[in-house]
Amino acid sequence: MTDTGSLLAKVVGPEHMLMEDRVPEEYGHDESLAVAARRPRYVVRPAATAEVSEILAVAAMRRVPVTARGSGTGLCGACVPGADGIVVSFERMNHVVEIDADNHVAVVQPGVTLAELDDHAAEFGLCYPVRPGEPSASVGGTIATNAGGMHAVRHGVTRHHVLGVEAVLASGAIVRSGGKYVKTSTGYDLTQLLVGSEGTLALVTEAVLRLKPRAGHGATVLAPFATAEEIARAVPRLLARGLDPLALEYVDMLTMAAMTAQQDLGLGIPQQVRDTALAYLVVVLEERSADRLEADVESLGGQLLELGAADVYLLPAAAARQLIEARERAFWASKAAGADEIVVPRASLPRLLAAA
Template sequence: MTDLGAKVGASVGADVQGADIRAAMAEVVGAGQVLTGDRITEDYCHDEALSMPAQRPAMVVRPASAAEVSAVLRVASAHRLPVTARGSGSGLSGAAIPEPGGLVISLERMNRVLEIDVHNHVAVVQPGLTLAELDEATAAHGLTYPVYPGELSSSLGGNVATNAGGMRAVRYGVTRNQVLGLEAVLPTGEVIRTGGKLAKTSTGYDLTQLIIGSEGTLAVVTEATLRLYPRPPHQATVLAPFHTVDEVARAVPNVVHSGVAPLILEYIDGFTMGAITHSQQLDLGVPTEIKEKAQAYLLVMLESGHAERLDEDTEQLGGLLTELGAIEVYVLPGSSARRLVEAREKAFWTSKAAGAHDIIDTVVPRAAIPEFLAIAAEIAQRHGSMVFGCGHAGDGNVHLAVFQADDQVRSAMLRELFEACMKLGGLISGEHGIGRAKKRYFLELTDPATIALMRRIKTAFDPEGILNPTVLLES
């Protein structure tokens, strides 16, 4: 046990005899980093899930090291105090909403880049670091971390917890494809290290991958070792309007198979395109008569280290899209391309401003997108609801903004949508996670044997059940 651990161990012992938990926490992180009462601002009480109410914790602590996180968890475990780890609070599933009367471990002070290893193409970072901060640090070395889930203020710890994805997943995969190793603290206070600066490993259970996507229910991540890539200097963005969403969805496999290796391959329905371009005051140069014909758009971004190769790929892509039925093909100038990609990344905020009652992120096999979208439209119509959306067409991740104010009607509709998705070989969430918002559907629709195994894993990591006890699985 470290000196800090020994000190807190003594504090815990005293606390069992009646000392105040806050005093024990203050001894670990300093009195100024323990927040209670009016010092707990609203930001600590919610994430960005549209359908989940905010909840106020009893206490927020802001540790600055893995040793402090370990000590805090020892106190919490001794008192069976429910714990929610929090980064930027940008999640969409309710996993960062605290338990009423519980403890929030805010990782905002653990926000450093510990190392950029140029030779091994690796970054070692703390969990409170944001994607924007990491991007700035890697750019200075001509490198990039390729996971962009749509909100650059999101934290790396939160990305690991939810296995965040984003538009570039079609080329680079999601967070779990980019995390080589972790430092994490178990609820008992034990600190473990998994993986490292390694391209591969075949040594025992892969605890790195088990922790990724566990939504704060197994351990608190205090450090992540991330894979980096050379930052290509040349990009081109192509926008192709189509008459129907079905035509767009059916074009996607052909683009993937063409060999142009898109960095981004997104579908955007006509309503969503109109909303995001209007909200961002973005004129893409698409004539009104084309907009009136187009029910959906395909957005494709290419990248390359060589300008000539990029030009060839762009020309090939344009010809292919025309053959596949595109009304027109536009190669967007750099400023318009950047603004459209940014607007697409912020589609959630556009949907929220438009009054959406929920956002879902189902994932289906890529070839099943047309069938799922047709089923989703029929289900929404039958329930007197509206669904609009966009999605990562290259990897089958369908994002739908749901407009239905009645909670019971919306719940019944969502269950049908998720069930239809799973019958097509898909899953409830492609990147936002289950959290609290989708837990009911997850537990109802997932094989009971799978749920039982997950519960046994949860117990092995967290015997007192203190980490996010009402997230993902019932405690």
């Protein structure tokens, strides 16, 4: 009987089937520090959906566990494989099949990175708004984990932008769900069932994604507060008044100090304010019109002062970019230190912070 490795090599070609000692260490882990790495027995790198179908048929026949892998940037150990299993790496399935500017959708393979998709969409004045903090993350990985990020406050998480998928079931059967339309009310929503399923139901081999018009103007506002509880109370009140920010981020005093020191980042905050501020609120606004953005910034500043901010600072573009990048890295550093994510309703934040 032909062994499993030979069957897999026949599907993808010997150069794209790695086995045992030939498997590089990187295929055994993602960026999680809490899940131990495990080297799989096989790594296969398919180039087409038909090959993924054949791989899963072989795995089903031989009863070998399968783990899908994108860029390996996740923090939860989702792509750590079984020691005797197969890793299906989508690094070769990395093509933007289509940018449909009329329907505001992109059709992409799972190995396309968020940065690559954004570059293609930008040529048409569009963007894919999901920003989990790592532009090298693959589209397939973000679909598998239903990734969110800073922009979720305005644009939601990944599932809000996946209109359709092509996927391969464990048997090797190929299925399609959804498409280039935003309204469907017939039958089960297989697309949304697969988003966030981490490869346990099927492997996504193509996705139809909703794109948004690209905003041409942006501003970042920083507001220091005397306490974290004041920020927690301010956020739902800001949103209730019609504020539609791209991002709303809380930064505590110690994290802000570490971020600014590490980046040598000057934000123009006087020392007397820094001495009394225990927390900061970062608000990112985006608009297609410069006049509308200016009006929004002015309105936001007044509301923040009314809600208890010590002052309001409109950051220069370079400083704003550095601050957001530092904030994203601070999240990764916190995870590395063992911090857990907690999800609560906005109105419960004051009580949560008071108990912390």
